[in-house]
Amino acid sequence: MSAAMNPTPVQPLPEPLLSARQLSVRFGGVLAVNNVSFDVQQGEVFTLIGPNGAGKTTVFNLISRIYTPTTGEIDYLGPKGLVRLTEQPPQDVAGLGIARTFQNIELFEHATVLHNLLIGRHTHRKTRLWQDLFFTKTAFDAELKAREKAEEVIEFLDLQHHRDSMVAGLPYGVRKVVEMARALCTEPKLLLLDEPSSGLNVEETEDMAFWIADIKNELGITVLMVEHDMTLVSKVSDRVLAMNQGEVLAMGTPREVQSDPGVIEAYLGSVDDVSSLRRQTA
Amino acid sequence: MRFIFKTDYGQDIRLAKHGGHLFWYGALMLVLLLAPWLVQEYWLAQLTFVLIYAIAGLGLMLLAGFTGLFSLGHAAFLGVGAYTQAVLTNMGLPFPLALGCAAGLSAAVGLVVGLPALRVKGIYLGIATLSFGFIVEEVLARWESVTGGNAGIHIKKPDMFGWALDSGEAFYFLCLLITVLATLGILNLLRSPTGRAFVAIRDSEISAQSMGIHLAYYKTLSFALSAALAGIAGALYAHQLQFISPDQFNILQSIDLLLMIVIGGVGSVHGAFLGAIFLITMPQAIAMVKDYLPPTIGQAPGLQGLVYGVVLVAFVLFEPLGLYGRWLKVRTYLQMFPFYRKGMFKRQKSFQKSERLK
Numbered sequence: 001m002s003a004a005m006n007p008t009p010v011q012p013l014p015e016p017l018l019s020a021r022q023l024s025v026r027f028g029g030v031l032a033v034n035n036v037s038f039d040v041q042q043g044e045v046f047t048l049i050g051p052n053g054a055g056k057t058t059v060f061n062l063i064s065r066i067y068t069p070t071t072g073e074i075d076y077l078g079p080k081g082l083v084r085l086t087e088q089p090p091q092d093v094a095g096l097g098i099a100r101t102f103q104n105i106e107l108f109e110h111a112t113v114l115h116n117l118l119i120g121r122h123t124h125r126k127t128r129l130w131q132d133l134f135f136t137k138t139a140f141d142a143e144l145k146a147r148e149k150a151e152e153v154i155e156f157l158d159l160q161h162h163r164d165s166m167v168a169g170l171p172y173g174v175r176k177v178v179e180m181a182r183a184l185c186t187e188p189k190l191l192l193l194d195e196p197s198s199g200l201n202v203e204e205t206e207d208m209a210f211w212i213a214d215i216k217n218e219l220g221i222t223v224l225m226v227e228h229d230m231t232l233v234s235k236v237s238d239r240v241l242a243m244n245q246g247e248v249l250a251m252g253t254p255r256e257v258q259s260d261p262g263v264i265e266a267y268l269g270s271v272d273d274v275s276s277l278r279r280q281t282a
Numbered sequence: 283m284r285f286i287f288k289t290d291y292g293q294d295i296r297l298a299k300h301g302g303h304l305f306w307y308g309a310l311m312l313v314l315l316l317a318p319w320l321v322q323e324y325w326l327a328q329l330t331f332v333l334i335y336a337i338a339g340l341g342l343m344l345l346a347g348f349t350g351l352f353s354l355g356h357a358a359f360l361g362v363g364a365y366t367q368a369v370l371t372n373m374g375l376p377f378p379l380a381l382g383c384a385a386g387l388s389a390a391v392g393l394v395v396g397l398p399a400l401r402v403k404g405i406y407l408g409i410a411t412l413s414f415g416f417i418v419e420e421v422l423a424r425w426e427s428v429t430g431g432n433a434g435i436h437i438k439k440p441d442m443f444g445w446a447l448d449s450g451e452a453f454y455f456l457c458l459l460i461t462v463l464a465t466l467g468i469l470n471l472l473r474s475p476t477g478r479a480f481v482a483i484r485d486s487e488i489s490a491q492s493m494g495i496h497l498a499y500y501k502t503l504s505f506a507l508s509a510a511l512a513g514i515a516g517a518l519y520a521h522q523l524q525f526i527s528p529d530q531f532n533i534l535q536s537i538d539l540l541l542m543i544v545i546g547g548v549g550s551v552h553g554a555f556l557g558a559i560f561l562i563t564m565p566q567a568i569a570m571v572k573d574y575l576p577p578t579i580g581q582a583p584g585l586q587g588l589v590y591g592v593v594l595v596a597f598v599l600f601e602p603l604g605l606y607g608r609w610l611k612v613r614t615y616l617q618m619f620p621f622y623r624k625g626m627f628k629r630q631k632s633f634q635k636s637e638r639l640k
Contacts, residue, residue: 064492094494108485110549119482123494125475129503132474133467139474140295146475147291186493 015077017042017190017222018063018085023072025058025246032058033069034246040190042077045216045223047233049257050243051266056226057103059243060194063224064100065090076190095123097189101179103198103226109168113159113178116167117150120185124149153184156219157211173204180211184219191215193225197232205232212236230258242266284617297469314458318451326454327522328566332558333457334518337464339542339554341511344468346540347549348477349504350484351399354408355415356539359509361422361531363388363516365429368437368526377440377447384517385510391418392509396502415536422528434527437520457518464511468551471507480504541590545597547604556605564589 016039025033033055040046048056061067063074065088074085078096088096099120108116124146127139154160157177162170167178176196183191196212197205209232215221216236227233233240234254242249242263250260257263286293286300298304318326338360346352363384370380398410422429429435440447440456447453471477479500482490491497520526538561546557568589572580579585601608615622 066488066492090491091494091496094492100492102489106486106489108482108489110485111481115478115481119478119490119493119495122475122479122482127474129476132471132476135470135474139470140292143295143474144291147294151291182493 015042016040018074018076018224020059020062020074021072023059023062023069023074025055025062025067026070032246033062035072036243036246036248037072038241038248038251040222040224041239042189042222043216043220044238045212045225045236047237047240047254048224048226048243049228049230049233049240050249053245054243055246056243057194058246060100060192060224060226062086063093063192064098065093079189094186094188097187098192099183099186099188099190100192101176101183101194101196103194105172105175105179107167107175107179107182110166112164112166113162113170113181114147114150114154114164116178116182117153117185118146120182121146121149123186149187150185153181156184156214157181172199173201176200176204176208177211184215184221188221190222190224193223193227195226195228197227197229205229208232209235230254234258295473297466297473311462318454323450326450328562330450330454330457330522332555332562333454333461334515334522335539335542335558335561336555337461337518338512338515338539339546339558340464340468340551341508341515342539343543343546343548343551343554344471344480344511345504345508347543347553348472348484349480349501351501351504352404352408352540353395353411353508353536354533354540355395355411355413355418355536356508356512357531357533357535358415358418359388359392359512360516360519360535360539361418361528362391362509363513364520364526364531365422365435365516366513367517367520368435369428371438371440371521372435377442381514381517385513388513388516389506389510392505392507392512393502395509396505399501399505400498412533412536415531415533419528419532422531429528432528434525436525439524440521453521457522460514460518464514465551472551476500476503541594543604545594545604547606548602550603550606552606552609553604556609560605564593 018040019038021037023033023036024031036055036059038046048059050056058067062069063085065085069086072086076083076085076096076098083096085093085096085098108119111119126142127136131139154163157180159174159177159181162174162178167175170178176199180191180193180196183193193212196208200208212223212225212232213236216223223236225237227237237254239252240254240257241251242257242260244262244266249262249266250257252260284300284302288294293299298307313320314329317329321329338356341359342353342356345356366384366387367380370383371377375383395411395414399407402410423432425431440453447456471480479490479495482493482495483497483500483504487497516531523530542557542561543553544557545560546555547553565586568586572585574580582588597604603610
């Protein structure tokens, strides 16, 4: 596995893999993201945290080009040098080496796990329509190659038992892993995980932490994730960005961010808030 | 019960997964090849119709069953193919060229109709294609200088560079050849990246897009391929009937085509064939039992429509996977006897489904 997929652990380079500058998104009267800037270094696990409605998933959707920012831009160090990500059409993002998972799993339900992983190989397709239609030697060889890659990912994430099962019949925890496997099949440089531990039990969350660490260390893939489970966050992330109301609250190591007064206030409220809630005594 | 010992990935890629496939499909092929000597002329003509409808069904299956785009105006593509074939054949073009033009023109029209599919989904796409069907029917009726209007148009026998296919048997073999080629083409597409892209779009557009699948390209491609197959079927249909008129390509024909794939089993290649067999044999079966029914029922004018309606409702309620789904259950029952459990094919409820319109 590791031999085939970029074995050397990537050292953080001075040039960031992804840099977002002054991102803002406005949906009608709602300013969902307000002037957010951050850099993601190569080979790190970068986590976005924040209360519900903070704009984390919106930032994700900006990177995967489901939304276009009202102002600001995202630069990304693609395979062919630096590109302005915010000017790319949405379907080209995967080809640049950015893969993502979804908060509410979006798998191809009426297909087997293997089939889902093979769809993940789409950006690597070599055949043209007529080659597919007549299933030429090239198409057959390309299929074999795709299957081998998919098997590598199956092995990496221990999905052998579920290879031929329909996704519609799989338990939630396994689907989460399948979705991650499908993203890995695209051989990404940057993996976006939207709440990888939501809906998982404690044990599955621990597995997820190991896998994220493995993805970073063994495959050398940079991970950008949104996560609420602070145990998982502090276990795997190198840097954390805390958001609230669409704005950046704090950035730094998990420990620094957790002890930041602004973050604590956003999650728990301030002392003044609490006193104002206290019942007035005569 | 068959256990397949897999030793290489090629086994999963090849069309015939095991010896059983080779044997049974070979046997089916043999029977079809011998059919002209086995059945009477009338039934051979019916078999030809089954093949023609199966080609159209394959096209609609690709679009509705595998890409998830429903078309309520598919008879229009059939009509475009049939009229192109009729006009070109009568001008003296040899059969293969005329067929190519019929397929090409249908595909081009499909491409244009596919454009709204990029914006609308589900029932709205149904309405868009439905109105397209009416437009085409109207054009066929009004453009009298080319189509002959409501009076219809006669079409000459197919002619391949001097070799005239004037017998029913020869035309049957021609249809069989085209059906086999179309089926192999669809099966090949489905096991390759193109077919997987279609399935991905059907199941989740947003994640198909994030996997790098160009939604607009594959949706229009699906429409074009589907229309091309319908066009080919239309061309053969014109030759088989030797006379076509606009009312053969109206909404009832579109509904017949949709009925065919739903009853056959949406999302399976077998379904297109089973549906075609159902569509052709059902009127015959009704005609046969008519005489044994009390006259008030047997001679009632809407009997066929009623039976189709009841069958469709029954399938949607009890067997959404159609005839093919039923066959899968029967086969599993026989293979696993006596261990078959009732709930084996019950689809499990999704734990969490994001809100999106199918």
